[in-house]
Amino acid sequence: MKQALNILIAYLTCTDPVIQNKWLNLLHSFWHKDSGWLLKSITTVSGGYRFTVVDGDGNETSHDINIPTLPNSQPISYIQGLQSALDEKVDKVPGKGLSTQDFTTALKNKLDGLQNYVHPQFHQISDIQGLQSTLDNLPNIYESLSNKGANNGYTPLDSDGKIPQAYLPAVTITExxxxxxxxxxxxxxxxxxxxxxxxxxxxxxxxxxxxxxxxxxxxxLLSPTGGVSSVNGLNGSLTLDLSLTGGNLGITGGNTVNLDTRYSQLGHNHNWSDITNTPTTLAGYGITNAYTKTEVNALIPTDNASLTNGAGYITSPDGGNAATLDGLDSSQFLRSDTSDTMNGSLTITSNLFFTGGSNDWSLIPLGNNIQIRNTTVPYTAMLFDGANKRVGVNTVSPSYTLDVSGDGRFTGNITAPNIITNETDTYTGTDKAAKIITLTQAEYDAIGTKNASTLYIIV
Known part of the structure; x- marks a missing residue:
């Protein structure tokens, strides 16, 4: 079904101006029925020509146009105004032409005064339109070569297109x-x-x-209030099934003991005879393999010569030193009153405390772990995780081989085959970072696509 041209144009709903322009050019390149009749052919007929046209519905119509035969000649008066135009003509002169412009004597004199043009070797800046303003704006567009590598200038790039190490600032590390x-x-x-x-x-x-x-x-810096570090040598969460109210000690099960009464009962002396049902032997007191008084007296020397002859007995009259003990010489004992040296292993089954400085420290074994703790300003400085082979600094639960909670300072180089700065970027030992950025975790998370040549340090 034939449609009007404006309806065909409206068929295109695309808003792209390029597509719209091509669609209009396509429609306007064809004849449309609303544009009128279409001339199909022109043929010669007797006395003139026949024009055949087609309308928008495909109907053909022929129209004959007769052309009268004109005489071979006519008088000048036959053409209106021709005689007056001929009367005003200018005679042609050999070597001269006619011009549609009015050529005056002044213009002729100018032409006569023209000489061959010689282009100058140099021009003034003002001779070139816009050159001065362009030169004045160059500092806003280009950097001066003298600013390359200079203070307050710009940083040059090496052959790899990266910033040389000499122009990178030192990374700020908190002390x-x-x-x-x-x-x-x-x-x-x-x-x-x-x-x-x-x-x-x-x-x-x-x-x-x-x-x-x-x-x-x-x-x-706020931190949880320091509490009791241990109870009766025990660490961690402890529960005591005791309560003290008004002098009464509460025991699990609801029983109570009146400490005030107990104290008054214990605040006096008793004779040995007041105690009934006492054991009659050492074994009754739980003592086994004991010497009797007679056996002890037989072992103790009674003369001074035996006390001072160096035969393995006490040699000092005041009993201050021992020559031998269980076959060990006194020089083999580790002294505690002065500096001393020990050769061999020392086994400690409990905590080891260090005092004497401005801070007291303790070395605490905890199962497979060893904890170094400051007992003056209570905090754990270091923990060695023996089960997972990890070391924690300022943390009691290291998650990495070396886990530092807080800032670290290195006065030398950090050497590693890979440096992982986030979940996607890894720097090998041969990589160079074009830029080092120090930012917070929130700032880092806000970055969309990470730059592969940038080292992000989260603080």
Whole structure:
């Protein structure tokens, strides 16, 4: 079914201007019935020509046009105005032509004064339109070569298209200071993020402002209040089935013991004869393999010569030193009153404590683990996880071979075959980072596509 041209144009619903333009060009390249009749043919007939046309419905119609025969000649008057036009003509002169413009004497003199043009070797800046403004704007578009590698300039790239190591700033690493007063803390040469442990208050502070000498720039780090570290040598969560109310000690099961009454009963002496049903032998007291008084007296020398002859008995009159004990010489004992040296292994079945400095420390075995703990400012400094072969610094549950909770400082190089900065980026020993960015976890998570040549350090 035939449609109007505007309806055909409206068939295209695409909003792309290129497609729309091509669609209009296509429709306008064809004849449409609304455009009128289409001339199909022109043929010669007697006395003229026959024009055959087709309408929009395909109907053909022929039209004959007769052309009168004109005489071979006519007088000039036959063409209106021809005589007057001929009367105003200009005679043709050999070597000269006619112009549609009015050529004046002044223009002729100018032409006569023209000479061959010689192009100058140099031009003034003002001769070239827009050149001065372009030159003035060059500093805003291009960097000067003299700024390459200069302070406040721009960084050059090496042959790999990366920033040379010499132009990379040092990575900021937070330091930890231990001070005994506010005055010494305010005197520190510190930067934002550094931490100061105050031994006089058992508190820690972090520098939040740029000036470490201002007390308000140091923010106290809050931590859970320190409680009892152990009960009767036991660590961890403990439950005591005892309660004390008004002098009564409550025991599991609802029984109570009146401590005030018990204390009054224990606050006096008893004779041995007051105690009934006493054992009559050492075995009755639980003592086995004991010597009798007669056997002990037989072992003790009674003369001074035996006490001083160096035969394995006590040689000092005051009993201060032993020459031998179980076959060991006195030089083989480890002294505790002065510095001493031990050759061989030392087995400790409980905690080992170190005192004497500004801080007291303890070495605590915990199953497969060993914990180094500061007992003056209670915190765990280091833990060795023997089961998983891990070392934790400032954490009691290391998840990696070396797990550091907090900032770390390295004065030398860090050498590793791979450095993993996030879940997708891995730097091998031969890779170079074009950029190092220090940012928080939230800032890192907000980055969409990570740059493979950027080292992200999360702080």
């Amino acid at each position: 930890t200071f231990v001070e005994g007063s506010e005055a010494s803390m305010l005197a520190l040469t510190a930067q934002i993020g550094d931490v100061c442990v105050r031994t006089d208050e058992s508190k820690s502070y972090i520098l939040q402002g740029p000036d470490p000498t201002v007390s308000s720039n140091w923010q106290e």
